Amino acid sequence: SPAPSPKSSPEPSISSSPLDPTQLRALQSLNLLPTSSRSPCSSPEIHCDGGAPLRHLISLTISNCSDDVALSAAALKSLSTLTSLAFVNCPISPIRFPSSLAGNLRAFACIRSLRKLTGVWLSRLQNVSELTVSGVSVVASGPSIILGGMKSLQSVTLSQCNLTGILPRRWHPNLTSVDLSENRLAGSIPVSITNLENLDHLNLSGNSLNGTIPASIGDMGSLRNLSLSSNSLSGAIPDSVAALPELTHLDLSSNRLNGTIPNFLRNMKKLKYLNLESNDFHGILPFNDTFIKRLDVFKVGENSNLCYNRSALGSSSKVVKLGISPCNKHGLPISPPPAKDSSSSSDSADDGGGNSDQDKQQQHGGTSKVVLGVAIGLSSVVFLIVFLVCLSKCC
Numbered sequence: 001s002p003a004p005s006p007k008s009s010p011e012p013s014i015s016s017s018p019l020d021p022t023q024l025r026a027l028q029s030l031n032l033l034p035t036s037s038r039s040p041c042s043s044p045e046i047h048c049d050g051g052a053p054l055r056h057l058i059s060l061t062i063s064n065c066s067d068d069v070a071l072s073a074a075a076l077k078s079l080s081t082l083t084s085l086a087f088v089n090c091p092i093s094p095i096r097f098p099s100s101l102a103g104n105l106r107a108f109a110c111i112r113s114l115r116k117l118t119g120v121w122l123s124r125l126q127n128v129s130e131l132t133v134s135g136v137s138v139v140a141s142g143p144s145i146i147l148g149g150m151k152s153l154q155s156v157t158l159s160q161c162n163l164t165g166i167l168p169r170r171w172h173p174n175l176t177s178v179d180l181s182e183n184r185l186a187g188s189i190p191v192s193i194t195n196l197e198n199l200d201h202l203n204l205s206g207n208s209l210n211g212t213i214p215a216s217i218g219d220m221g222s223l224r225n226l227s228l229s230s231n232s233l234s235g236a237i238p239d240s241v242a243a244l245p246e247l248t249h250l251d252l253s254s255n256r257l258n259g260t261i262p263n264f265l266r267n268m269k270k271l272k273y274l275n276l277e278s279n280d281f282h283g284i285l286p287f288n289d290t291f292i293k294r295l296d297v298f299k300v301g302e303n304s305n306l307c308y309n310r311s312a313l314g315s316s317s318k319v320v321k322l323g324i325s326p327c328n329k330h331g332l333p334i335s336p337p338p339a340k341d342s343s344s345s346s347d348s349a350d351d352g353g354g355n356s357d358q359d360k361q362q363q364h365g366g367t368s369k370v371v372l373g374v375a376i377g378l379s380s381v382v383f384l385i386v387f388l389v390c391l392s393k394c395c
């Protein structure tokens, strides 16, 4: 992303001044000089300030590097003017950043790079407002040791890092985005996270979180995207979710949530994505066609005690693929939900009709019967011929 360059001046003469030769040498030693004769400052991966008489680097992306690239403390030290540094697909060995660089960085990204990091290593980036670490293992006692001292943090991604421990109990009030998905975080979701009034994005999916969803989740009034999927959360969907006016994306799939699906969800005007599948919800789905058609994604399958009211939902084409059964007059599923991959014995009492999976299965069964018939017919003919030949030889 193009870094903001507050110092870059409107006069073009200034931005044509040369890059600080010390920084040029540092880039050279890191194998990062563009092969063409262009100034490194005009490369898309490098941004410079508009300083005079020499320009300095403010942003650098090191990507797709070869194994022979090695970070040196001297080179990094002369690059301490950087406020933004990103490694993408660079599985080289990390080294300790000089404190001048570590303290100057406002944005740091490490995506499938630097082999292995520690919480202590990351915690030295005290002035970052944006931290992105993904697809690299981070050895730490928990996220707190990494984030605790980052006083300006606004956006954090620590995803696919095999990070262990529990969620922090203290958060910086200005956080707008928290993605700690696909780690090994355990324990419950702390109530303190619901104090984050500016948070618009929270992704805790793919961990081992248990306990219930905090009842005060509705306090996070800016929340737009919420994913708590693939954990071990239990209990009901809190009523306060109704107080999240901006919510567009709600993914609670693959947990052990129970209770009924709350009516208020259908009144959430901005909702576009709703995934409640693979839980223990029961009762009648409180939605009609109008609501379901408005959503881009709607999933409620694999909730064995959940069913839908056929007179309220009959005509929706999406319903056929919901993976739940219609209700009987007591609000219970009339039959086991259509199993997705069951190959045989699909003689369920489901009269919902139009289930394309079942149609395909029946067609499939029909085809194999035809094949069997042809095979039997052919072998009878062969047998008859052999029999006739034998008969003619005998006589």
Ligand SMILES: *[C@@H]1O[C@H](CO)[C@@H](O)[C@H](O)[C@H]1NC(C)=O
Pocket: 063, 064, 089
């Ligand atoms: C890095 O490699 C990926 C995939 O091979 C490619 O799409 C991308 O453009 C490369 N980036 C740079 C800066 O060379």
Ligand SMILES: *[C@@H]1O[C@H](CO)[C@@H](O)[C@H](O)[C@H]1NC(C)=O
Pocket: 099, 102, 103, 104, 126, 127
């Ligand atoms: C963070 O930035 C402030 C002000 O820019 C600076 O005084 C401080 O030394 C920096 N912190 C670190 C750890 O370098």
Ligand SMILES: *[C@@H]1O[C@H](CO)[C@@H](O)[C@H](O)[C@H]1NC(C)=O
Pocket: 135, 136, 137, 160, 161, 162
């Ligand atoms: C996380 O751990 C698993 C199993 O130990 C391993 O296969 C995987 O590569 C690790 N992920 C990272 C990003 O190191």
Ligand SMILES: *[C@@H]1O[C@H](CO)[C@@H](O)[C@H](O)[C@H]1NC(C)=O
Pocket: 151, 152, 172, 173, 174
């Ligand atoms: C949060 O942001 C506001 C305004 O952007 C700022 O005044 C305040 O100091 C910040 N708080 C913290 C704890 O960084």
Ligand SMILES: *[C@@H]1O[C@H](CO)[C@@H](O)[C@H](O)[C@H]1NC(C)=O
Pocket: 159, 181, 182, 203, 204, 205, 206, 225, 226, 227, 249, 251
């Ligand atoms: C949450 O993270 C998972 C895995 O990293 C990703 O697949 C999913 O799209 C994210 N969801 C949201 C709402 O950001």
Ligand SMILES: *[C@@H]1O[C@H](CO)[C@@H](O)[C@H](O)[C@H]1NC(C)=O
Pocket: 201, 224, 225, 248, 249, 272, 273
């Ligand atoms: C938030 O949710 C919307 C609607 O599903 C989606 O289009 C968008 O990509 C999500 N944003 C992020 C950062 O995951």
Ligand SMILES: *[C@@H]1O[C@H](CO)[C@@H](O)[C@H](O)[C@H]1NC(C)=O
Pocket: 234, 235, 236, 258, 259, 260
């Ligand atoms: C939901 O599960 C909790 C335990 O996880 C249980 O105490 C509660 O009775 C269940 N509620 C319903 C309505 O099944």
Ligand SMILES: *[C@@H]1O[C@H](CO)[C@@H](O)[C@H](O)[C@H]1NC(C)=O
Pocket: 266, 288, 289, 290, 291
């Ligand atoms: C669907 O439900 C909404 C809200 O509950 C209601 O306003 C709307 O009239 C219903 N639409 C139909 C076709 O029943």
Ligand SMILES: *[C@@H]1O[C@H](CO)[C@@H](O)[C@H](O)[C@H]1NC(C)=O
Pocket: 284, 309, 310, 311, 312, 327, 328, 329, 331
């Ligand atoms: C199903 O929907 C119809 C029409 O919307 C309604 O009259 C009926 O009471 C509903 N049945 C149940 C069990 O909720």
